[in-house]
Amino acid sequence: MRTYKLTVSYDGTRYQGWQKQQSTDNTIQGILEKAIEKTAGYPVEVNGSGRTDAGVHAKGQTVSICLSGKVSETKFQESLNLKLPEDIRILRAELMKNGFHARYSASGKCYEYHIDTKEKQGVFGRRYSFHYPKYLNQTSMKKAAEILTGTHDFGAFTDKKEEKSTRRTIYDIMIAGQGGEVRIEYRGNGFLYHMVRILTGTLLDAGTGKLSMEDIYSALETGRREKAGFTAPAKGLFLKEVYY
């Protein structure tokens, strides 16, 4: 058996998220496993770097798979792309050392969030950005981002009761705005359930003045969900890269 890493891009619009489910065939993991089974000729387990919610997109999700015998990466990738719908694409296939695992070997991730602040939502970005037609004070957003950067207990920044540690490190948050569009990029060693979407809601609330810098300190200190901002919608979110 040899271990391969696949880098995958997908438009999450019409799927019910990453994770395979009993109740539906319409998940990205499920569709990938079927296409890989057809290509390889036997069932193959697909391990993703992590789940993405329904509607979330990926520019660089990664998965690990084990295949028996020798496989040409290029041919395998091409043959797989022919079997996949056009909104799921394999960007790269690479032979890895045995023991590589898309999730457990990952050292960090990068996410991108797109916000459309124009008065009317653009027709072409409607699936790929959150329409939020408000004035955003970018100085306040950047101050809030500075407070959130670093190693903290992010217990207030998840929508799930976590049993394990909610301590994570955010390496940096980059905010760039121009022409009615704001993009936020997050790099960190790991993110909790809904964490990037709640961080985004918190930064937007800082930008409109709904949350003060004190509120953000207080969210980090108390770990209480209601102290942080809202959960921004899935469709503006992209998993950009997984680091190893």
Place this chain on the structure above:
Amino acid sequence: MRTYKLTVSYDGTRYQGWQKQQSTDNTIQGILEKAIEKTAGYPVEVNGSGRTDAGVHAKGQTVSICLSGKVSETKFQESLNLKLPEDIRILRAELMKNGFHARYSASGKCYEYHIDTKEKQGVFGRRYSFHYPKYLNQTSMKKAAEILTGTHDFGAFTDKKEEKSTRRTIYDIMIAGQGGEVRIEYRGNGFLYHMVRILTGTLLDAGTGKLSMEDIYSALETGRREKAGFTAPAKGLFLKEVYY
């Protein structure tokens, strides 16, 4: 009766073109007329600046309509947008002088064409660009564009037998390329059926070396369709602006 101009943006992907047809309800003109009838309370004829083919998009198509009585432009626009699907949006509604007609009053148009030259087609641009993974010599494309600019008989640059004059003026053609993407912008006083798509195919053939500059002069001189380049697909094309 008062005359209004509406500026409309649409994603042409799931429609059978602009023009109303007996055989289908799925045209942009047809859907606009139904929504306007619901908003106004009586049937209203929608006159577009011109047709767009199935799959072609618009960032600024214009239409003229006549409404009886006084209408608040903002309210009319908002109420209309509530009735329209999210891939058709009214960007502006303006009261015009009587006699204004979206098509006959137009002095020119601007079209944009998007080409994705990356080896693998990007997932997010797949509806909005033509995937053409070839090396394009931009110097040759720009030379060809210079030859095509100006007033010429564009008889070789249409897929329809035209009964009227095929003489048109192209004001300018701008070619910009970066990061695996090429955009071509065309401004002119009017364009024949498929003309922008054939101009694009011709510029791409000049970029790959399939057509020489002599071939392009010869297409203009002979008016023979087979001398010009191929008809580039609809999905890369955007009607950007109509000039008055």
